[in-house]
Every structure is written in structure tokens, then in C-alpha cells.
Amino acid sequence: MVKTNLLSTVLTITIAVALVIPAAVAAEVVQGKCVAIDEKKKTYTIEIYDTTKDKEHPYGRSTNKTIVINYSKALVGKDPEVGDILRAAYKAEGPENVAIRVMNVTKQDIMRK
Amino acid sequence: MEASAWYMMYMPISGIEIFWPGLVLIGFAVGVIGGFFGMGGAWLVTPGLNILGFPMAFAIGTDIAHIAGKSMIATIRHAKFGNVDVPLGLAMLIFTMLGIEIGARIVIYLEAIGLVGPVVRWVYVGFLACIFLMVLTDILKKRRREREKIGEEDKLKGGIDWASTLHKIRIPPMMHFEMAGIYCSLWLPGLVGFVTGILAGFLGIGGGMLRMPxxxxxxxxxxxxxxxxxxxxxxxxxxxxxxxYTLKGRIELIAVVVMLCGAAVGAQIGTVATKYSRGMGIRFWFMVCIVVCMISIIFKQYGLTLIAGILILAVVALVCAIIMGIMFKGAAVELREKKAAGK
Amino acid sequence: MKAFLYRLLTSITMVYLLIPAPVSAGGKKAKPLVHVADTRVLSGTYLYFANMYNENLLLFGIWTVVVLTALGSGIGFLMDIIMSKIGLDLRSRELRE
Incomplete structure (x- = not known):
């Protein structure tokens, strides 16, 4: 009986938490090569890669499009440099793309080993 | 979701592909070994996950989460909370949590300077060597006692009584823990909790193997x-x-769920098997498991990941098979006897 | 109980003060690694959790604890039923985790 009560309490909490979570607009994710860094405006310009990967293109292929992302509020990993592959989660705030997290894929892959 | 083969599973956070049967086997084995020998077995998970391809910090975070779930299963099933000395538990808990936090921060720091893999692997090798020696001493002591026909009650005689010696250290605040029936400085259980906490947070283990003794x-x-x-x-x-570890972003929840399902089934088999075997002979296999785990970690450290993976999974599967053998044989006999008694 | 909690709090404060500076400051010198879940290739539940990971780690942490608790107690409860159905008596056994 005690177990049943405990179980139902836990399940109720689970459902409650699930309901409380607002259905916010999800952040977009972009991955690609960092082609420019503007330290004054705090932005990275990223050449967008697609998700088709193979041995020659382990991070995807270039789509020849670029995106400018502001990193002033973001949690940024190993300091990005031009040429690094970055993966960023961002949200569009007005005309600007504001990053939430920026991962330096190149440098972290090296460190992983 | 973009797994390249049926036996590979994509881990959404760390972005790696994992050999999922290995994941299930490790979870299952931890359940079987934990259930059978009555002690954790979490020491298998962090090295196992790391060898399967998890970055070290993710392996530790995932291991510690899996332990929380596993102990929840055990608690629900056994409802043993009657024997908790609440003030003692609380006093220790806060120090344990502090220890875990520090252990986890050391891991994140080591990760940032690129040393987490080798450092944790070598600490694990040392830690496993200690467990190996602990089990070996235990076996040798029991053998000697059997040979000399000394009763169980004599086993605490001789040597220093550490508890009473430590109770004499009177650093305030002094506490009286009623249920445990001890009067000592708060710092004594606090320190025990703190040290086991650091180890738990650093190695991703439960720490029960050290905390209990x-x-x-x-x-x-x-x-x-x-x-x-x-x-x-x-x-x-x-x-x-x-x-x-989740706040630090080093957990792969999906792997925790997969392992927990394996561990739940494994723990039943391990526990049932203890009904049919005293486990002294099988302790040999426990020790083999520890040694092979150590060797696999060293192989992984020197880049021989494939051999390390095959080795650790093979020995774990073998030990599971042996324990399952004990269970099936015993259970068959028991059910047959029950049937016979029913007639 | 009040006195107990007071003593506990005092002791903890002391521990915080005693933690050597290198341990608490150590993390600040080297920048920790940051992961971003690649939601471009995900869907369904994976996508839901990966999005939460990218946007709000605190929420993800709470979810992890809730999922672990629910799953752990759920499986424990289920296993109890299954084992009693099979007819093997486990209640006399001691299990130490």
C-alpha cells in the first residue's frame, strides 16, 4: 500500500512537471566553419554546413551560406578561432541571432582523445 | 537517430554512436553482480562506458545517474528505510553532497585542461587494485578462520577498535546519534561522508563499498x-x-534509461542466485572481473580500444552466464520441489 | 532538532571556509568545455530532451531527477509484481547496494 502511494506520488509529480514546462520556441542549431570573428560586436560568422557526413567531410558539407551569431550572452567553449568548426544553439531576437551555447567542435574533438 | 548500423545507437547530447548491446550488457551485468555479491558494481560502468566510446566526463555523469536510479529500485523493493538514523544520515548527506560537488568540479577542471581521461583511468586502476586486495584479504581471512575453526563472533577480537578510539576525539560539535547508539564529534561521520563523496563524484560510483565499512x-x-x-x-x-552532472551538461539520459532497464532485470537474477550459492567459490570470478576491468582500462589508455572493449564485455558476459547458471539450476530445483510439495 | 540543524549549518560553513582555494578557484583558470546537442538530426523524444539541454540546463537537471525517480520506483514496483508472479520468494533475502 505504501509502495502504491509512493508510486502514484512520483507519477503525479512527473506529470505535473511535464505540464508546467512551457511549450517555448526551441532554439535553432547551426554547425559550420567559423569564417570571421568580430570581437567588438561579439559576433561569429559561420559558414553553414549540412548534416551529410562522410570520411572526407566529417562535419558535413558547406552550403555556401553564412550566418552571423552574437555570442555576448552565450556560454562559449574552448576559445573559437577562424577556421574552427563551431556548433551553436541560438534564438532569433529581432534581427539578431543570439547564441545560447557555442561548442568548439574542432578543439573538443582533439581533446576527447 | 542517424545510427549507421542496427547495433549502433546515437547519443543525442554527446553526439557519439554507441554499441548499444554493450550498453545493455554493462547495465545487466552491474545488476547481476551487484545483486549477487551484495556490493555496487558501479566501478564497472564508468570504465565500460569510456571504453565503449563515451567521453570520460559523460561516462562518470551517466554512471552516477544510473546508480541513483538503481538504488531507487532497491529502496522501493526492500523499503529498508526503517533502519536509517535520520540525524546521522542528514549530517553525512550534506558532507557527502559537498564531496560529490568537489569531485565533479575536479572532473570538469581536468576535462578543461584535457587530462580527465588519463587521470580518471589511472585513479580507477588504483581504486580497482584496492577493491581486489579487499576481496582477497576477505577470502584469505575466511579461509584461515575455517581452517582454525574460529567462530564468527571472534572475528572482531584483536587489533585496534578504531571506532572507540575515534570517539575519543572531541572536536565540537559533539553529537548523540540515538538509533546508532553513538556519541561522537559531528566531524567523524562528516569526514566519512565527505571523503566518500569526493570519490563518488570523481569516479561516478555510489561509494557504498567504502561508506559501509x-x-x-x-x-x-x-x-x-x-x-x-x-x-x-x-x-x-x-x-x-x-x-x-546534468547542470554541468555531462549526462546522457538515454544511456541511463537503457542501462537501468538492463540493471533491473539483472539485479533480480543476481539476488535470486544468492539463494542457491554461498558465493565463496564465485568470488574468484568477481576478482577476475576486477583484474580484467583493470587490464581493459590500461589497454584503453594506450589506445587499444577494440581489445579493451572485447575483453571487458567478454568477461562480464562470462560472469553473468555463470551466475545465471546458478540461478536457473537452483530455481528449477526449487520450483520442482514446490510442485512436489503441492501434490 | 533546531540545535542540531544550527550545529550542522555552522560546521558546513566552516568546511566551505576550509576548502583550499585552489579547489574552488581551479575551475576558473581553464574554460570548461561546452557541448551543444545537434538537434538538426533529431526528432521525437530525443529532440525534446536535446532542446531542453541546449536551452535550459536547470530544467533538464530537474527532469533528469524526476525521470530517474519515476523510472527507478516504477521498475522496482514492476519487478516486485513479476517476481511474485513467478513465485520465487525474495523477501527473505538481504540486498545491499
Missing amino acids: ALIYLVGCPTHVAVGTDLFEVMVSGLYGAFT
Whole structure:
């Protein structure tokens, strides 16, 4: 009986938490090569890669499009440099793309080993 | 979701592909070994996950989360909370959580300077060597006692009584823990919790293997209170460990779920098997498991990941098979006898 | 109980003060690694959790604890039923985790 009560309490909490979570607009994710860094405006310009990967293109292929992302509020990993592959989660705030997290894929892959 | 082959599973956070049967086997084995030998087995998970391809920090975070879930299963099934000395548990818990936090921060720091893999692997090798020696001493002592026909009650005679010696250290605040029946400085259980907490947070283990003997021999708890209090500690501090590793972004929830399902089934088999075997002979296999785990970690350290993976999975599968053999044989006999008695 | 909590709090404060500076400051010198879940290739539940990971780690942490608790107690409860159905008596056994 005690177990049943405990179980139902836990399940109720689970459902409650699930309901409380607002259905916010999800952040977009972009991955690609960092082609420019503007330290004054705090932005990275990223050449967008697609998700088709193979041995020659382990991070995807270039789509020849670029995106400018502001990193002033973001949690940024190993300091990005031009040429690094970055993966960023961002949200569009007005005309600007504001990053939430920026991962330096190149440098972290090296460190992983 | 973009797994390249049926036996590979994509881990959404760390972005790696994992050989999922290995994941299930490790979870299952931890359940079987934990259930059968009555002690954790979490020491298998962090090295196992790392060898399967998890970055070290993810392996530790995932391990600690899986322990929290596993101890929850054990607690629900056994409802042993009756034996918890609440003030002692609380006092220790806060120090344990502090220890876990520091352990986790050391891991994140080592990760940032690119050393987490080698450091944790070598600490694991040392830690496993200690467990190996502990089990070996235990076996040798029991053998000697059997040979000399000394009763169980004599086993605590001789040597220093650490608990009473440590109780004489009177650094305030002094506390009286009623259920455990001890009067000592708060710092004594606090320190035990703190040290096991650091190890738990750093290695991704529950810490029960160290906390239980420490509670009994250093703090002076009666065994049943130590068991209850330890279970409480593992569960709550494990949840805290899972929480703090999630905040640091080093948990692969999907892997935790897969392993937990394996562990739940494995724990039943392991526990049932203890009904049919005393486990002294099988302790040999436990030791083999520890040694092979050590060797695999060293192989992994030197880049021989494939051999390390095959080795660790093979020995774990073998030990599971042996324990399952004991269970099936015993269970068949028991059910047959029950049937016969029913007629 | 009040006195107990007071003593506990005092002791904890002391521990915080005693933690050597290198341990608490150590993390600040080297920048920790940051992961971003690649939601471009995910869907369903994976996508839900990966999005939460990218946007709000605190929420993800709470979810992890809730999922672990629910799953752990759920499986424990289920296993109890299954084992009693099979007819093997486990209640006399001691299990130490």
C-alpha cells in the first residue's frame, strides 16, 4: 500500500512537471566553419554546413551560406578561432541571432582523445 | 537517430554512436553482480562506458545517474528505510553532497585542461587494485578462520577498535546519534561522508563499498543501521550527483534509461542466485572481473580500444552466464520441489 | 532538532571556509568545455530532451531527477509484481547496494 502511494506520488509529480514546462520556441542549431570573428560586436560568422557526413567531410558539407551569431550572452567553449568548426544553439531576437551555447567542435574533438 | 548500423545507437547530447548491446550488457551485468555479491558494481560502468566510446566526463555523469536510479529500485523493493538514523544520515548527506560537488568540479577542471581521461583511468586502476586486495584479504581471512575453526563472533577480537578510539576525539560539535547508539564529534561521520563523496563524484560510483565499512568500523554503527543509512545516502546523494552532472551538461539520459532497464532485470537474477550459492567459490570470478576491468582500462589508455572493449564485455558476459547458471539450476530445483510439495 | 540543524549549518560553513582555494578557484583558470546537442538530426523524444539541454540546463537537471525517480520506483514496483508472479520468494533475502 505504501509502495502504491509512493508510486502514484512520483507519477503525479512527473506529470505535473511535464505540464508546467512551457511549450517555448526551441532554439535553432547551426554547425559550420567559423569564417570571421568580430570581437567588438561579439559576433561569429559561420559558414553553414549540412548534416551529410562522410570520411572526407566529417562535419558535413558547406552550403555556401553564412550566418552571423552574437555570442555576448552565450556560454562559449574552448576559445573559437577562424577556421574552427563551431556548433551553436541560438534564438532569433529581432534581427539578431543570439547564441545560447557555442561548442568548439574542432578543439573538443582533439581533446576527447 | 542517424545510427549507421542496427547495433549502433546515437547519443543525442554527446553526439557519439554507441554499441548499444554493450550498453545493455554493462547495465545487466552491474545488476547481476551487484545483486549477487551484495556490493555496487558501479566501478564497472564508468570504465565500460569510456571504453565503449563515451567521453570520460559523460561516462562518470551517466554512471552516477544510473546508480541513483538503481538504488531507487532497491529502496522501493526492500523499503529498508526503517533502519536509517535520520540525524546521522542528514549530517553525512550534506558532507557527502559537498564531496560529490568537489569531485565533479575536479572532473570538469581536468576535462578543461584535457587530462580527465588519463587521470580518471589511472585513479580507477588504483581504486580497482584496492577493491581486489579487499576481496582477497576477505577470502584469505575466511579461509584461515575455517581452517582454525574460529567462530564468527571472534572475528572482531584483536587489533585496534578504531571506532572507540575515534570517539575519543572531541572536536565540537559533539553529537548523540540515538538509533546508532553513538556519541561522537559531528566531524567523524562528516569526514566519512565527505571523503566518500569526493570519490563518488570523481569516479561516478555510489561509494557504498567504502561508506559501509567506514560506518561500521570507524563510526561504530551497528551493521543494520549502517546498511539502511548507506542505502539512504547512495540514493539521495546519487540523485544530487545526477543533478549536478546534468547542470554541468555531462549526462546522457538515454544511456541511463537503457542501462537501468538492463540493471533491473539483472539485479533480480543476481539476488535470486544468492539463494542457491554461498558465493565463496564465485568470488574468484568477481576478482577476475576486477583484474580484467583493470587490464581493459590500461589497454584503453594506450589506445587499444577494440581489445579493451572485447575483453571487458567478454568477461562480464562470462560472469553473468555463470551466475545465471546458478540461478536457473537452483530455481528449477526449487520450483520442482514446490510442485512436489503441492501434490 | 533546531540545535542540531544550527550545529550542522555552522560546521558546513566552516568546511566551505576550509576548502583550499585552489579547489574552488581551479575551475576558473581553464574554460570548461561546452557541448551543444545537434538537434538538426533529431526528432521525437530525443529532440525534446536535446532542446531542453541546449536551452535550459536547470530544467533538464530537474527532469533528469524526476525521470530517474519515476523510472527507478516504477521498475522496482514492476519487478516486485513479476517476481511474485513467478513465485520465487525474495523477501527473505538481504540486498545491499
